[in-house]
Amino acid sequence: MSDRLQRTLQLLNNLVSFDTTSQESNLALIDYVQDYLSKQGFDAEVLYNSQKTKANLVVCIGPRVAGGILLSGHTDVVPIDGQHWNYPPFSLTLEDERCYGRGTTDMKGFVACCLAIISEIDPQQLKKPLWLGLSYDEEVGCLGVHELHDYLAAQPVKPELCLVGEPTSMRPVNGHKGKVALRCQVKGKECHSAYTPQGVNAIQYAARLIHFILEQEKQLIEKGDLRFDPPFSTLHVGTISGGEALNIVPNFCQFDMELRYLPQQSPSEVVDSLKTYAQHQLVPVMREMSADCDISFKTLAAYPGLYLDEMTPWLQQLLAWTNFSTAHTVSFGTEGGLYQASGITSIICGPGSMAQGHKPDEYIEKDQLRQCLKLLERIICHLYEK
C-alpha cells in the first residue's frame, strides 16, 4: 500500500471516530482538522454558528490571489438510528478492499484525501491558491454552508472552481435538482366529535392541502428533463402529526413536505400556488367557524439546483483528468448549487458511491480513495503551473 493511501486511511479513521451525526456538535472534528492544518503551517478560519455549537472551517493555501480551486466537503453524517450495523459505525474497519464506517463514503473519505494531499503541498510553488471548505449540517438541508458563503463573499478574491467531493464514483457531475423543504401548520378548532359541524378539523384541512399537492405533482410530471432521474420535479409529504383522541375534532395538524425541482425550473411557482390555495380557498372557510383558524408555512431548508453547460472549460478539464468523456447528473442535492449561484463554477466529483451512502455498513473502496488522490494530485500540479 502506498504511503499516501496509508496516511489517508489513518486520517479517515480519525475523522470517522468523531460522531458528527447532524444533531450532534461537529466541533471536536473541526478542532482536530484545524490542529492538523496548523501542524502543516496553515492557518484555518473556524466559522461558528450563532450558538457556537457547530462550525465550518475554511483555509486558503498559497497566494491569496483570484482564482484557484476550492475543495468542498461536509463534516456531518446521517444517523445510524434504526439501522443494523455489522461493523462499528464510528471507527474504521478495513476488510479486503473495503473501508467500513459511517461517513466513509458520504463524505469523510473525500475529506481524508484532501487532508492527506494538503500535507504534500509546497505552498511556495502554488501560483493559484488551493482552498478547503468544510461545512456542518449539510445532511439536514445545506444549512451550515451559508456562513462559509458569507465569508467567501466578503473576501477580496474568490476561487474560480468549486469541487464538491460528494460520492459520484469519481465521475464529474454537472447537474442536480434543487430543493425546498416546508413545514405546514394547520390551526383548527376543537370540539366533541359528536358535534363535528361546530369544530374545524385541522387534519381534514391538512388532507385537502395534501390532495392539492398530489394534483400539483401530476402537472410537474408533464415538464420533464430526461437528464434527471426521475426526469421531472417531485413533491412529497414526509411526516404528519395531529389529533389527540378519536372523540375530539383535532385543532392542530402539522406536516413536512419537500419539492425537488429541476434546476431550470423555479420553485416559487409551485410553492406560491400552494400558499395561494391555502389562503384563498381554505382559510376563509375555516374562519367562518373561528377567526383563530389559520394555515402557515415555514421554510425548513432550501438550496438551488445545479446545471453546468457540458462545454464549460472547467468541466472539460475535469473530464480529461478523470478519464470520462461525458458528465452526468445525480438525484441528490449538494452544496454545489449554492456555490454556483454565488458565481463560482461548481462541479460534483468525489470518491465512493451514494449506493453505499446513508445505509448500514456504509463503506468506501480503497480504489476510490486512490482515484481521488490521483485527481487531487493533478489539481495541485495544475495550481503549481498557473
Ligand SMILES: [Zn+2]
Ligand atoms: Zn453528502
